[in-house]
Amino acid sequence: MDFIQELKTQTQNALTDLYTIEKVEINFEQTNPNFEGDFTFVVFPYLRYSKKKPEDTAAEIGEYLREKVKEVSNYNVVKGFLNLELSDTYWISVASEISNNGLRIPALVKNQKVVVEYSSPNTNKPLHLGHIRNNVLGYSICKILEANGYDVIKNNLVNDRGVHICKSMLAWQKWGNGETPESSGIKGDHLVGKYYVEFDKHYQKQISELVEGGTDKDLAKNEAPLMKETRQMLQQWEEGKQEVLSLWKKMNGWVYDGFDVTYNRLGVSFDKIYYVSDTYLLGKELVQEGLESGVFFQKDDGSVWVDLTSEGLDEKILQRADGTSVYMTQDIGTADLKFNDFGMDKFIYVVGNEQDYHFKVLQLVLKKLNKPYADGLYHLSYGMVDLPEGKMKSREGTVVDADELMEEVVGAAKSQTEELGKTEDMNEEELTNLYETLGIGALKYYLLKVDAKKRMMFDPNESIQLQGDTAPFIQYAYTRIASLLRAADSSDFEMPDNLNEEEKSLIVLMNNYPNAVHAAATHYNPSEIANAVYELAKAFNKFYHEHSILGAKENSTKQFRIALSKAVGETLKHGFSLLGIDMPERM
């Protein structure tokens, strides 16, 4: 890392000495593999100072650097590209450093606290594929921020109250016959989801009956008896009616038991859980505050609004005419609650991009309220997950259930492992763990290798595939290393005489890994880790194929290769830990 600094300093010196260029931003990039060299400096921007041809300018700087920087063993010039070649000695010292001191990720920040809100489920139905992307992404971001020096609070805001839960409750009351998870053998969240579907079935029927009777469709939606009953139930909930509250507690309990199983299998966890039932009234005082200070305004009917037209948005309601709050009000209050609880420097919302507008407004409102933490808000806006047949629609039953999906990928890992027949001596428990590690790993990797911000296609058939750019590919490279280390008697680093191409590329990739960890944090994007780790695993497989490690002729070569392999293994494992994916020792 500091070598690059040194290189930049010397390059600046070169520009100053040769062309009297004052301080500029110096950038090096990795040399394109199609060309000879390690780092490349592009000289085009400096031609107007040097007043020479690109080739000559690059050559002059190259000559300067070769003389001044001992690690630069040679250079070549292609058009305006100065390709610096570094000595093997330098790369060997990098390998030695990593091998002896372990993987080091320099902290990006100090004493920075960040609250990451993710998952945030509704408690009326089980989790689906979209939630999996959210959870896996949120968890990974937490790990990545931690690795960069942040103090992270993993936070879940459970939406446990509202019309949607009342629908499930009502349907259960009417048609449940006292069914419980125990009596039915159905996982709690799925059972509650079943009644949510049941509600909708009857509700749709009522609507169409009303519409046939000549009622307007929108009106019918509101006037359907079931909807009236639901609203009444919500009303009773707010009034604290005992019977409703106890049913609510019972059914939410079922859901939490179910979620725990799903979260556990998915390997995600939280440090702090908020429940909307506790927080939904928050924010009203802040709305009043804003009204008094004049940043909000009131309409004739008494509703409170914020005018964001000067920011290019429109007017947004913050409180209904009847004094009740809306989503935005609650989020204002919850942001304040978070700040009171944690005093965080940053707070991140892992929420789908259909809420881009909402979070833009939220941040503007917090700024208008002069909240000191407003600038620390970041909406990690991830794209929707599409299926090959199109969008997921719960109404049309095309949602991919989280539990079923996990079962499927683990099952695929099992059958493929059995087919290969390499694990016959493993016991039942080891095998079960292995299938989970492979299957859940494959699923997570599939979701994380894509840029978080982009919408992505989820092909179920492809997700259970375990070859190519997949978690098992990387896990396989790791188990090869683990197997080597079991067979090796020592993994102490020894200086080799020189480096072959494959060894060098492993060192280069490992040297670059901390940059990927930084970039992943800066961009809130785990896929940068996934890509880095994949490249490394691929390079290792090639190295492994081309060269004998334990059978190397020279003992020093053998020791070097073992130590190098060990460092690769540690890097792969580190990267996977940031993605929330386990590594098997055998497969």
Added chain:
RNA sequence: GGCCUCGUAGUUCAAUGGAUAGAAUAGAAGUUUCCUAAACUUUAGAUCCAGGUUCGAUUCCUGGCGAGGCUACCA
């Protein structure tokens, strides 16, 4: 209608404004007396269209065309 994303090999994804646009998968052809072939090698195949800025554009700007999202006193 207004606002916001996104258009890259058959398919799914990469590419701080840099060189000859990378992978994976599907296709074709190979590699195992040798540390795990879930691997490795070779091969064919792409920047939606038209302008502009730039020494240089997949990347930035404008206009088309196409896909998606938001545009609720729902959360």
